[in-house]
Amino acid sequence: MNASVSITTPLDPATFAMVEELAKYRGITGEEFAAEAIREAAQHHADMRAFIQAGIDSADRGELISQEEMETWFEERVAARRQG
Template sequence: MSKSAVITTRLDGETADLIDQAAARHGQSRSWFVSRVLAQAAKREAEFLAYIQEGIDELDRGEGIPHEVVMAELDAMIAKHEARCRD
């Protein structure tokens, strides 16, 4: 059985109106729309944080590329491009 929770928040009038308009276009209630949008936002945020954690874990394992190396490669690419543009 899934659990549910009730969340109460204050919204400015403009945001409330936008939510009401969107809910009406879906033929649903304000509660349905807000629940759907919050679920989507929470999922995206969890996926983003997991992605960031993967990067942190890679760095912790020493799998990263040092900043100086990346900058040297970028500087070389820029210099090569600038040289082509001058010719």
């Protein structure tokens, strides 16, 4: 098991109160709530970075579509949405 590390950061009173209230509602400590929130935010940003990098890699391979193709695709999607 990996050893835990701690961080300290200032919170305004309203945010701190919200964290404590939500943690209590969930039956966990404020520290557990904060750790979970940080894990989720970090994972979200890691996923976004990977998604952006996949787009960059695709563009580097020349896998691009023209503006006209994109507009056509978009217009078809809008028309299909209106019909259905």
